[in-house]
Amino acid sequence: MKKTLIILFLFICIQNYAQDKYPSIINFDVKNDKNDTVLASTSYHFLMLSPHKAVDLKNYGNEKCEFQILASNANKILLEFNQPSKLISEGRCASGEEKGYIYFELDDKANLIKSKPYIIESCLWSIEIIDTKKEESKKIKYVSENFQTLKTFTTIIDLENVTILRKEKSIKN
Numbered sequence: 267m268k269k270t271l272i273i274l275f276l277f278i279c280i281q282n283y284a285q286d287k288y289p290s291i292i293n294f295d296v297k298n299d300k301n302d303t304v305l306a307s308t309s310y311h312f313l314m315l316s317p318h319k320a321v322d323l324k325n326y327g328n329e330k331c332e333f334q335i336l337a338s339n340a341n342k343i344l345l346e347f348n349q350p351s352k353l354i355s356e357g358r359c360a361s362g363e364e365k366g367y368i369y370f371e372l373d374d375k376a377n378l379i380k381s382k383p384y385i386i387e388s389c390l391w392s393i394e395i396i397d398t399k400k401e402e403s404k405k406i407k408y409v410s411e412n413f414q415t416l417k418t419f420t421t422i423i424d425l426e427n428v429t430i431l432r433k434e435k436s437i438k439n
């Protein structure tokens with residue numbers, strides 16, 4: 267199983283190297299089957315930074331998470347993510363969603379310096395988007411409320427400068 271996974275990952279790296287498109291997101295599924303019956307399926311997601319460097323996105327979302335590159339420059343990448351709150355459709359937030367952005371900062375050799383997730387909507391954390399505006403052609407503004415911490419926060423996604431700004435304030439009763 268591990269050999270197959272490594273070979274598949276190397277094949278995808280070589281394919282990306284030939285296309286020379288970075289950053290890029292690589293998704294692939296590995297199905298464990300026995301006698302043509304699928305017993306389990308696991309999804310893997312990687313953010314390719316260069317032909318030889320990748321970030322495993324498993325720490326940023328569950329296996330059903332969908333990632334999309336929104337903006338990038340030489341040293342910064344903005345990813346959008348969307349995933350189900352739970353993998354099993356039972357109980358609280360069974361059909362809920364988690365949405366947000368991840369900011370990655372790189373050095374000149376494409377090494378990851380820092381990453382920070384920004385959740386804008388979450389069933390699990392009781393965060394709701396209450397307003398969305400496209401300020402300019404390259405900026406998106408979200409106003410969200412966190413009903414657990416009783417705070418409102420504004421998140422501004424700047425696609426031109428590849429930045430995220432977050433302002434937070436307490437909700438008035």
